[in-house]
Amino acid sequence: TCFSKLSPNTSRLYITSQNYVRRFIKKEYNRTDYYLQELDYSFVLRFDNFLRLTKSNTHKGNLQHNAVMKHIQRLKKMVSLAHRLEWINKNPFLNFKSTLEPRERTFLSAENFKKIETIELNSNRLVRVRDLFIFSCYTGISYGDLVLLKPDNLTIGVNGKLWIITRRMKNGNSVKVPLLKKAIAILDKYKNDKACEITQTLLPKISNQKVNQYLKEIAELCEIHQDVTFHLARHTFATTVALSNGMPIETVSKILGHKKLSTTQIYAKVVERKLGDDMDYLERKIERVEASNPGAL
Numbered sequence: 001t002c003f004s005k006l007s008p009n010t011s012r013l014y015i016t017s018q019n020y021v022r023r024f025i026k027k028e029y030n031r032t033d034y035y036l037q038e039l040d041y042s043f044v045l046r047f048d049n050f051l052r053l054t055k056s057n058t059h060k061g062n063l064q065h066n067a068v069m070k071h072i073q074r075l076k077k078m079v080s081l082a083h084r085l086e087w088i089n090k091n092p093f094l095n096f097k098s099t100l101e102p103r104e105r106t107f108l109s110a111e112n113f114k115k116i117e118t119i120e121l122n123s124n125r126l127v128r129v130r131d132l133f134i135f136s137c138y139t140g141i142s143y144g145d146l147v148l149l150k151p152d153n154l155t156i157g158v159n160g161k162l163w164i165i166t167r168r169m170k171n172g173n174s175v176k177v178p179l180l181k182k183a184i185a186i187l188d189k190y191k192n193d194k195a196c197e198i199t200q201t202l203l204p205k206i207s208n209q210k211v212n213q214y215l216k217e218i219a220e221l222c223e224i225h226q227d228v229t230f231h232l233a234r235h236t237f238a239t240t241v242a243l244s245n246g247m248p249i250e251t252v253s254k255i256l257g258h259k260k261l262s263t264t265q266i267y268a269k270v271v272e273r274k275l276g277d278d279m280d281y282l283e284r285k286i287e288r289v290e291a292s293n294p295g296a297l
Helices: 008-029 041-052 065-085 110-118 124-138 181-189 192-201 208-221 231-245 249-256 261-292
Strands: 152-158 162-168 176-177
Touching: 008 065, 041 065, 110 124, 110 231, 124 181, 124 208, 124 231, 162 249, 176 249, 231 249, 231 261, 249 261
Parallel strands: none
Antiparallel strands: 152 162, 162 176
């Protein structure tokens, strides 16, 4: 019943965490189950240690700190619910502090973004994936929400132009995106697409795994030495397309469907860092000019 209230993607994450708990109980206690009444602070600490020594399914090496914290947070939510329901007398997580380390938001530079947008592609599968990626770069819409967009999500906004109105699958927040001309051009391209007609979606539905696989091919063709995944498009919209071109952070936050402005401010810090780097570059250039031609500036 708890899972029925969650989005499919969130439910999948809870099931993954549940499987880790099962593996932990089997390895640590040689049992297939563990009673709620037996839970204590020691159990939490041991589970934390177990996760940190567990191999990751998505990259080389063990689970990273934030991944460990996410699994513990999901278990904590379930145990806290049991405590509120008075199934247990005390909450073993009471004194456990779960902290997430701030992650650097990676994005495409304007140069690399333009490379992907303009490169000639001879493969139809790569073209379709590139279109999805570029559409996300111009709208900030995530992969999970983008592939679910239907004609009903299109409307005429208060400015008399085409908008997309939807809800984020991740948190249910309303998302309203006024469409740029380049995003509209991509939608127009797939108006009579047979695959889209079958799925009744605005854009082709391609699995996340295939999308990321093909994006790596495109990145290689563009000679981009960066791990290009679909989620990079959302970050690129926030930084390279929006904030770097003067869009107010409050507007960016609304378009991205963030619950808190502080979430969007992570991108602002990235842009500020780029401003600093650009100023350092300008200073070095001025010094070179003055060195070669004193009094030029």
